[in-house]
Amino acid sequence: MQTPPIQLLIHGASGRMGRALLRLAAQRDDLEVVAAVSQRGAPIEEAGAVPVFAAARLGEAPDFDVAIDFSLPDAFDALLAHCVTHGRALLSGTTGLSPAQHAALAVAGERIPVMWASNYSAGVAVLAELVRLAAAALPGWDADVVEAHHTLKKDAPSGTALTLGAAVAAGRGSPPHYASLRAGDIVGEHTVQFSGAGERLELVHRATHRDIFARGALDAALRLAQLGPGRHDFGALLLADSRR
Numbered sequence: 001m002q003t004p005p006i007q008l009l010i011h012g013a014s015g016r017m018g019r020a021l022l023r024l025a026a027q028r029d030d031l032e033v034v035a036a037v038s039q040r041g042a043p044i045e046e047a048g049a050v051p052v053f054a055a056a057r058l059g060e061a062p063d064f065d066v067a068i069d070f071s072l073p074d075a076f077d078a079l080l081a082h083c084v085t086h087g088r089a090l091l092s093g094t095t096g097l098s099p100a101q102h103a104a105l106a107v108a109g110e111r112i113p114v115m116w117a118s119n120y121s122a123g124v125a126v127l128a129e130l131v132r133l134a135a136a137a138l139p140g141w142d143a144d145v146v147e148a149h150h151t152l153k154k155d156a157p158s159g160t161a162l163t164l165g166a167a168v169a170a171g172r173g174s175p176p177h178y179a180s181l182r183a184g185d186i187v188g189e190h191t192v193q194f195s196g197a198g199e200r201l202e203l204v205h206r207a208t209h210r211d212i213f214a215r216g217a218l219d220a221a222l223r224l225a226q227l228g229p230g231r232h233d234f235g236a237l238l239l240a241d242s243r244r
Helices: 016-025 055-060 073-086 099-108 122-137 159-172 211-224 234-242
Strands: 006-011 031-038 052-054 066-069 089-092 113-116 142-149 177-182 188-196 199-207 230-232
Touching: 006 016, 006 211, 016 031, 016 211, 031 055, 031 211, 052 055, 055 073, 066 073, 066 211, 073 089, 073 099, 089 099, 089 211, 099 113, 113 211, 122 159, 122 188, 122 199, 122 211, 122 234, 142 159, 159 177, 159 188, 211 234, 230 234
Parallel strands: 006 031, 006 066, 031 052, 066 089, 089 113, 113 230, 142 177
Antiparallel strands: 142 188, 188 199
């Protein structure tokens, strides 16, 4: 008997990531998007026959297994509350969340499966582990995280840069310096640089297409639907799969 597809709600559906999620999910048999939510609820070409709801009408959306959120911080709280109330999993890639919002996500993890990551690409998950190892091995070297994104990206440093900075701190106990560039239509580039006397080590990830993040988020949502309550880590999930 074929397993029914996991039912998704896409939150932030009118944005770049939301549109990519809608388009790629439609190509899969193991996932089904049952609702799309955007700020205004205007029609979205990539949604096809999927109903689109304004954020203020979130409560009218049909039931789902996992909500995938790539929106803005001011839209996050209502979605989190909705998922907790209805006992549904939440996967978020929204950056710029406040400490209070991250704390609320951790509390929600006591009741539902939740996952937050600044970046859902496999390459960045592996990069963060490499950065942690390098930082531990080079404790006296200067450390810098340099990131570049398109001109419309609002937060700086990027969420991914902060994640990589946390990996530096985990490895050596102190954070790096950050530098941000906003130019053109750059999807995302991150360089972690360790500089010592007479030598320099650079660990680099370049994203050339936004689909890598959408695919990673969809794969993670499929796994999250099968997990129990808790705050689950994308990188740990990915690395655990690779060791099987």
